[in-house]
Amino acid sequence: MRQVRLAKDAMDRDWADPGLDLDAVAAHAGYSRFHFIRAFREAYGETPGQYLTHRRIERAEEMLRTANLSVTEICHLVGFSSLGTFSARFKAWTGLPPSEYRDKHVGRGAALIPGCYAMLWAGGFRTAPGSARRNSEEAG
Template sequence: MTTNYKLKKLNAGRDYIADNYQAPLSLSDIAKCSCMSPYHFLRVFKDTYGETPNEFLIRLRVEKAKRMLITENWNVSEVCEKVGYISLGSFSSLFLKQVGMAPTLYRRKLWSLSTEVYRFPSQAIPACYAYHFLGKLAN
C-alpha cells in the first residue's frame, strides 16, 4: 500500500506531467519532481495508477487533442503540435489506437452532429446522448 507521503511525491510527478504535457518530457525530469530515481518512480507510478507515466502522458495528450479537434478550427497538424507531438504520423497513430478512429474522422463525426460549425454540439443534441456518444468514441 502506498503511504500518504509517497502518494504526495507521486502526485507531484503526475502534476508535472499534466502541467507540461505539451513539452518534451523525460522520465528523469519527472522523477526528479517526485524526489525518486527514475526506475523507482516508474514502478511505483504504475503500481499506484495502473499505467506508466508515458501511458498517462499519451492519454492526457489525446484527451486534450480530442477537445481541440471539436472546439477549435485548427488543422490536425496544429493540434498535433499544440499537444506536444512533433510527428503528425506518431500523433495520428496514437490517436487512432486510443480513440479507435483517425483525428480527422473523429472531428468530422462530431461536427456532423452540430448545426453550429466548429463548436461542440451541446445545443444540437441532448447532453446525455453526447456524453454517451463521446464515451463510445473513447472506448
C-alpha cells in the same frame, strides 16, 4: 507516494510541453526513472508515458471537436513532435484517426472556435528567443 502525486500534478500542468520527458518527471519526484515507473504504475495503474499520452489525446479530442485547427497544428499544440506518432496513438486510444474523429464529432453547422483564438489560448504563438528584441530594433 507524495512525490509520485506531485510528479503527476506536474504532468497534468505541463502536458503540452514537448520537452516534458520521463527523466524530468522522475527527477521532479526525486526518483530514478525506473523506480519512478514502478511507483507510478503501482499508484495509477499505468506508466507515466501512458498517462501523459492519454492526457494529450484527451486534449486533442477536445480541440478536434471545438477548434478550427488542422490536425498537424493540434498535434504540436498537445505536445507531440511527430504527426505519425500522434495519429497512431490517437487511433489506438479512440478507434478513429484524428480527421475521422473530427468528422464524426463535429455537428453540421456547428461553429468552431477560430484557429487564431485556439492557438493563442493554447500558447501556440511562440517566438524564437531574441525575436522580440530583433523586431523592436527593426521597427526603431
